[in-house]
Amino acid sequence: MKSARELMTTPFVAVQADDPVEKVGSVLLESGHHSLPVLDKDGRLVGMIGERDLIDAHRRVHLPTLVTILDALIPLGGMHEYEEELRKVTAVSAAQLASTQVITAAPDEDADAVAEKLLRKDIHAVPVVDGEKRVIGIITRSDVLRNLLNP
Template sequence: MTTAQDIMTRQTITVLADDSVSRVGEVLMSSGHHSLPVVDSEGRLIGMIGERDLIDAHRKVHLPTIVTILDGLIPIGGMREYDAELRKVTAVTARQLASSRVVTAVPGEDTDAVAEKLLRRDVHAVPVVDDHGLLLGIVSRSDILRHLLKP
């Protein structure tokens, strides 16, 4: 059985939680990757930042539709989306911009299970972490393809 640690990229390009959003953009663009892990000073995974997060950070915020009834303001849907947009456009650091609900893998996890996570969650890469959240590497779609297509 081939596992995540067998195919993961160990020399992972990361950004620090306190890096500026502009620094994150520079690293992402120069790396050629679609997403990057965000780590703290000890190398523990904090979250992931992808191209979409950076695009969202530079978009205009769309205000939710509000209805006034008896001098009360009632939002009509979209409040959750508004909160998420507002969080991203006001982010100053990688920690603030990063998605903290990250799909991860453990070193001994079967590559088929990791591939399933990549496809089901529509992500480009899955960080591989130990029991303490320390980033050990990353498995990308390219890593899975290399494994599947090798002779």
């Protein structure tokens, strides 16, 4: 049974936390990947940015519908969604735009478990991180497929 270390791609494409959003878009398009890890200056994982994040960053913000009940303004549809939209459209750096709840893999994790994460969570890539949260590689759906077709 292969491990994440055997399946991961190195070197990998990543962006830095302080990279401007425009640069992130260029790197994403040029690399052909669907998502990229965002790293701090020490190579530690800050988050992930995907195509959806960049598309969201360029959308119009839809103001929530408010209802007045007993002199209180109550948003319909939830304030969380509005706050998330606002966060994305005002982001100027990769760190500000990145999703911070990232599913990762350990180097010795079973490759089948990583494939399961990709499928169950409907994500395109899983960063492989060491004990200090430094990204040492990345596993994409293509890596899993390549392993299945050429074991």
